Amino acid sequence: MLSRDGISGLVCLAISLWLLVLTWGLPPAVMVPIGPAFYPRIVLSILAILSVILLALDLRAAAQRRATGTTAIAAPVQPAPNYPLVLKTFIAFGLYIALLPELGFRIGTVLFVAALQVTLEWPRSTRRWALVAIVALATTLVCFYVFEDYLSVLLPRGRWSGM
Amino acid sequence: MNHYELLLTHIGIVLQMQYFLPLLIGVIAGVIGGALPGVTITMTVIVVLPFTFGLDPLQGLAAMIGVYVGGSAGGSITASLIGIPGTPSAVATTFDGFPMTKKGEAGRSVWVGVWSALIGGALGGIVLIELTGPFASLALQFGPWEFFSLFIFALTMVAGLVGKSVTKGLLSGAIGLVVTIVGPDPIMGVQRFTLGIHQLDGGFPFLPVLIGIFAFAQLMPDVETIHPGEHAPKAAGNIGLRVSHASVLWDIFCRPFMLLWVTFIGIVIGVLPAIGGSAANIMAYDQAKKFSKRPEKFGTGIPEGIVASEASNSANVAGSLMMIMAFGIPGDAVTAVMMGALTLHGIQPGPLFISQHPKIAYGIYAAYLVALPLMVAVIWVGSRAWLRVITMPKSILIPIVLVLCVIGAYALSNSMNGVYVLALFCIIGYAMVKARIPLAPLILGVVLGDQIEDNLIQSIATNADPWLFVTRPISGGLLAASVLSIAFAVWQHRRENQKMAMAAEEEMDTDF
Numbered sequence: 001m002l003s004r005d006g007i008s009g010l011v012c013l014a015i016s017l018w019l020l021v022l023t024w025g026l027p028p029a030v031m032v033p034i035g036p037a038f039y040p041r042i043v044l045s046i047l048a049i050l051s052v053i054l055l056a057l058d059l060r061a062a063a064q065r066r067a068t069g070t071t072a073i074a075a076p077v078q079p080a081p082n083y084p085l086v087l088k089t090f091i092a093f094g095l096y097i098a099l100l101p102e103l104g105f106r107i108g109t110v111l112f113v114a115a116l117q118v119t120l121e122w123p124r125s126t127r128r129w130a131l132v133a134i135v136a137l138a139t140t141l142v143c144f145y146v147f148e149d150y151l152s153v154l155l156p157r158g159r160w161s162g163m
Numbered sequence: 164m165n166h167y168e169l170l171l172t173h174i175g176i177v178l179q180m181q182y183f184l185p186l187l188i189g190v191i192a193g194v195i196g197g198a199l200p201g202v203t204i205t206m207t208v209i210v211v212l213p214f215t216f217g218l219d220p221l222q223g224l225a226a227m228i229g230v231y232v233g234g235s236a237g238g239s240i241t242a243s244l245i246g247i248p249g250t251p252s253a254v255a256t257t258f259d260g261f262p263m264t265k266k267g268e269a270g271r272s273v274w275v276g277v278w279s280a281l282i283g284g285a286l287g288g289i290v291l292i293e294l295t296g297p298f299a300s301l302a303l304q305f306g307p308w309e310f311f312s313l314f315i316f317a318l319t320m321v322a323g324l325v326g327k328s329v330t331k332g333l334l335s336g337a338i339g340l341v342v343t344i345v346g347p348d349p350i351m352g353v354q355r356f357t358l359g360i361h362q363l364d365g366g367f368p369f370l371p372v373l374i375g376i377f378a379f380a381q382l383m384p385d386v387e388t389i390h391p392g393e394h395a396p397k398a399a400g401n402i403g404l405r406v407s408h409a410s411v412l413w414d415i416f417c418r419p420f421m422l423l424w425v426t427f428i429g430i431v432i433g434v435l436p437a438i439g440g441s442a443a444n445i446m447a448y449d450q451a452k453k454f455s456k457r458p459e460k461f462g463t464g465i466p467e468g469i470v471a472s473e474a475s476n477s478a479n480v481a482g483s484l485m486m487i488m489a490f491g492i493p494g495d496a497v498t499a500v501m502m503g504a505l506t507l508h509g510i511q512p513g514p515l516f517i518s519q520h521p522k523i524a525y526g527i528y529a530a531y532l533v534a535l536p537l538m539v540a541v542i543w544v545g546s547r548a549w550l551r552v553i554t555m556p557k558s559i560l561i562p563i564v565l566v567l568c569v570i571g572a573y574a575l576s577n578s579m580n581g582v583y584v585l586a587l588f589c590i591i592g593y594a595m596v597k598a599r600i601p602l603a604p605l606i607l608g609v610v611l612g613d614q615i616e617d618n619l620i621q622s623i624a625t626n627a628d629p630w631l632f633v634t635r636p637i638s639g640g641l642l643a644a645s646v647l648s649i650a651f652a653v654w655q656h657r658r659e660n661q662k663m664a665m666a667a668e669e670e671m672d673t674d675f
Contacts, residue, residue, distance in 0.1 A: 004597065004598050004599065005328075005331070005598070005599075007598070008331075008334075008598040008600060009334075012334060012338070015341075016341070019341070019356055022356060023355075026348075026353060026355060027351070027353055029350075029351075030351075034350075034620060034623055034624075035348075035350075035351070036348035036350065036351055036353040036355055037355075038620075039344065039348075039616045039619060039620070040344040040355060040356070043337065043340045043341055043344055044341065044344075046333075046337050046340075047334070047337040047338065047340075047341055050330060050333050050334040050337055051334065053330050054330050054331065054334060057330060079388070079390060081387035081388070082386065082387050082388070082389055082390060083387065085386055085387070085389055086383050086386050086387055086593075089383070089386050089561075090590075093565060093586070093589070094586065096565075096569070097569065097579075097582055097583070097585075097586050100569070100579065100582070101579055109566055112562065112565075112566070113562040113563065113566060116558075116561065116562040116565070117558050117559060117562055120386065120389055120557065120558035120561060120562075121389070121556065121557075121558035131559075135559050135562075135563075136562075139562070139563050139566060140566075143566060143567070143570060146214070147213070147214075147217075147570060147574070150217070151213075151214060151216060151217030151218070152217045153213065153216055153217060153570070153574040153577075154577055155570065155573070155574075156573065156579070
């Protein structure tokens with residue numbers, strides 16, 4: 001059974017081999033001794049070799065564990081990571097980025113900041129709900145006016161909202 | 164004008180309101196960001212980055228140097244008062260800072276750290292001002308062979324020193340190099356690996372990659388630890404920070420050799436690429452303990468421990484700045500962001516930086532020197548307010564940081580392309596954290612990848628003999644040092660693993 005090192009090695013190996021295959025589609029050099037594929041092939045070969053080493057080390061460690069009848073070294077007892085919350089944060093951030101060109105910075109940011117605050121810590125009082133709203137509005141307005149008015153950075157306008 | 168006249172002139176320029184204000188805001192942001200547990204100086208400088216796009220290069224750099232200096236000292240506040248280091252570079256400060264606070268000497272604990280940061284930083288500043296020029300002159304002797312070998316050395320050293328596995332460190336550096344081969348090749352402009360996606364025609368923009376890698380890699384582990392009903396530790400509101408500053412300064416100056424030694428360690432660690440203050444404070448603490456006449460007292464709340472950690476941590480900033488100005492190699496992630504910001508303005512740090520951009524170079528020296536006393540003033544005036552700010556809930560902080568990351572990525576080209584790159588590298592950064600692959604070599608790979616390719620091509624185009632990389636003395640020496648650094652790292656990791664295995668066996672024996 002592969003551990004996270006083995007899986008990382010496999011993923012990196014697959015990517016490096018795939019990109020190495022793509023280098024054969026690159027045109028050869030005409031005037032110079034080396035072409036566009038020269039350096040990528042070196043880098044991708046190094047990545048592939050390192051991936052194989054990582055994979056081999058992981059397989060050897062797994063074989064040693066099997067031989068001695070031990071499991072992987074147990075980590076100190078800690079609270080389990082809250083992965084569902086991580087997933088929700090990823091989804092909220094992904095939706096924010098996906099909808100930013102449609103909703104525009106102002107609407108998108110108010111919704112994102114409010115939604116993520118609520119996701120990370122559910123407000124248990126009216127005061128906390130008010131704080132969520134204030135933080136969402138203040139973040140959006142301060143960012144918008146500072147960047148647009150003082151730093152000449154134009155923030156995204158929404159195709160649907162027009163603002 | 165000579166060196167010192169230029170320096171004084173630029174100190175005068177930095178004290179003008181148009182430069183002083185960004186510097187002050189940077190220091191305040193740095194102190195707060197550094198003090199906030201879970202928010203590193205890198206994260207703070209990334210958050211400040213978009214605000215610098217509309218400024219001239221020196222204004223932007225002044226703000227970032229302010230963050231760097233303020234953040235280095237800010238981390239010690241929480242380390243001393245609540246025993247949680249605001250940044251990894253203040254870890255060793257907790258060893259003696261917090262016990263000192265528990266003994267009822269909170270003011271002494273905080274101010275020994277702050278004054279040590281000022282003094283270590285000032286000593287580092289002298290080295291920065293005096294040695295950057297000679298280092299750059301040395302770098303001017305380098306041809307493409309030497310630069311290629313230097314960058315390889317930097318990459319292998321970082322890959323070997325960070326993390327617990329040399330293979331993973333090297334793998335991370337290689338991933339960073341792979342990121343830079345996407346886009347046009349430097350000779351013929353042929354598109355490589357863009358998969359027909361036109362947004363990738365220019366390659367991956369460096370800053371969104373860096374912001375993405377660090378944003379989720381640093382924020383998501385915090386999200387993982389959020390559980391319903393839990394609250395962040397509160398900074399005690401009733402702690403008195405009053406102290407006799409003369410006695411604090413005596414605490415620092417009564418061991419001058421230790422002060423100089425730990426400052427030297429900080430500068431050297433800063434010069435070494437991408438290692439940064441997180442290693443400097445621990446190494447300096449360890450050295451101070453080894454050379455102390457009372458090593459058994461370390462960890463019980465003695466000032467030497469705080470001085471060692473904070474002076475080295477602050478001096479580390481000067482070392483990092485020296486490396487970026489003389490060689491164009493970032494000493495850590497913060498200077499990598501600075502380098503990205505400079506290239507946005509068409510300025511390439513490296514051996515010619517001081518001669519081609521003296522205003523910026525001396526402006527950096529001046530901003531660094533002005534930022535140090537400013538940092539003390541900011542902590543002095545606002546210590547109570549910063550204590551309140553650092554208890555801000557993560558549920559408020561994280562959305563705000565993410566919005567600023569999106570603005571930073573968007574504002575680079577006023578398009579969503581940078582934001583999509585940011586999102587992609589957010590996922591990659593978090594995946595790497597979960598795979599326990601260190602991020603520092605990847606960042607260095609991304610920073611140096613194009614230069615490694617350019618110098619490789621230039622050297623082969625000049626003379627196709629590959630043995631020149633080995634037979635030219637400096638280049639050969641650097642490549643030998645690369646091999647040695649990997650060999651040393653492998654040996655060190657094996658020794659650590661053996662020690663751990665022996666300790667585990669002993670533990671099992673005693674159990675039975």
